[in-house]
Amino acid sequence: MNLFADIRALVIDSLVTLTAEGVLPEGLDFANVAVEPPRDASHGDMATNAAMVLAKPAKANPRAIAEALSAKLAADDRITVAEVAGPGFLNMRLAPVVWQQVTAAALAQGTDFGKSDLGQGTKVNIEYVSANPTGPLHVGHTRGAVFGDALASLLAYSGYDVTREYYINDAGAQVDVLARSVYLRYLEANGKEVAFEDGTYPGDYLIPLGQALADIKGDSIVDAPESEWLEEIREFATDAMMHLIRQDLAMIGIEMDVFYSEKTLYGTGQIEGAITALEKQGLIYQGTLPPPKGKLPEDWEPREQTLFKSTDHGDDVDRPVKKSDGSWTYFAPDIAYHYTKIERGFDMLIDVFGADHGGYVKRMKAAVSALSAGEVPIDIKLTQLVKLFKNGEPFKMSKRAGTFVTMRDVIEQVGPDVTRFVMLTRKQDAPLDFDFAKVTEQSKDNPVFYVQYAHARVHSVLRKAVEAGINVDAVTLQAADLSGLTHEAEIDVAKKIAEWPRLVEIASRTNEPHRIAFYLYELASEFHGLWNRGNEETQLRFIQEGDDATSQSKIALASAVAVVISAGLGILGVNPVEEMR
């Protein structure tokens, strides 16, 4: 039940009626008519801009339209007041019964309250994490992982058919580096002195791999040339790394639907196929790119390459798909990979990249646009850096030195729930400060705690009610008579609950799961406020001694809050707690 959609439907109906009656001219477009909560609560429960939007095309005074609309709306039972304000706003006040109905709907639908068919089964592919299989996930990956996963859940909740996908970069030079690094560890396990020079991964996490290899191989390839072991060790090492990465992901509750290997694009004609598809459109040519303006790289010299005319699809310069030696650039298999997404029948693509891939966005969009004839939209979300702090002291990570902070480190210290929530309390394109001390603090300074606390308080009430012999099982609460919930403080909580479906819709349309986190904070705030008013005004307490029926209605409201919090946390991938410890 989306109250805002219901009221908007009522407004549109009224406008249609007014058109039929000749008050409004025929053929007006109502698409821009919005029904939203006014910023200032004193203006009422809902406001519509209908009169202002229609004034110009209807060639009429906005206030006059608003007056006419007001008369129609006031006839509906749900609306107690519909008054014209300002330049032509129509402010509506809704009857208490409306809020009681919303509360009942939330209880009846449980965590499905807020689900919609907005997506209409649209097949959407969300690619996220996609970290190189050269080591464990670090904090930077964590943000993209959490963001992508929450977005996937959000879209699924809104009726999209979601596929969570991870692209394994297991074919580039970086996996050769991995193989050589593992080989060094293997030599080490065989008692050799080795040096980790630039261009190798010195991290400790490869030591067990070297040992495992030594256990299998003994010293048989200690003196062998690279050509004899490279391929085998590469395979061995990337498999091991992907195993590690899956474990890391599992720690934070992420399970991918598809792991897509870059390697499988080679030797199967898929890269060639994708490039041919572009070629047929005349978008592939031999050419020489102009040098980057400004500071010229020392070793720059003009070279002829195979280029993709991405400028035809909104890019700034054309991009090479082949290096000057004729081998594919990284971009080529990426084009082929996205081509497979189109061919696999996805209607919509979302890529979640780290901010350092910002320069990649336009060419990827250009490729998808060209390959799908503009039919498949692609949204690319860049996640900004996570700055780590410990007691206010920042600490850095350096992959080269092998001293980066892993996702595992973070999860082990603060837990998956806190990590996920904190990383979602910021827009993904803004940098995030993550302070180990602060995120585990139990105070309202910490939004995770604050929201969890509200949920726990509801369950505390439920426990107390049971102790007091009040029946608060789900069926009883759903059947409770809520007509007594008329106090302003209670209505305010119900109003917040009513916003949930609308909020979900907005978050889905914008691909912005952080809105869920902020909403939950606001809902928790309303609930804490009501709770505390019970201190002074005892009639607002949830448990009314000797009056089970009243208690049940108030507890029903509290339970509705818990249901929505639970649904919201579910989208974020956070487990609601029933008790604080």
Next chain:
RNA sequence: GCACCCAUAGCUCAGCUGGAUAGAGCGCUGCCCUCCGAAGGCAGAGGCCGCAGGUUCGAAUCCUGCUGGGUGCGCCA
């Protein structure tokens, strides 16, 4: 040099794809526990929404140009 992202209270950030007097938390000043958990709540002070133009009935939001910060810029992935 070019492209993308960002700029909102002392600090950290929201702001519902253009709405009315721009909101939270922290910090600061007060107040509220005999009371379902005060791990909370209430109130107050605090703003040229980076600057300058433009579009509009109406702009923090859209457009243009600046300023300042981040990221990236052929033969890495």
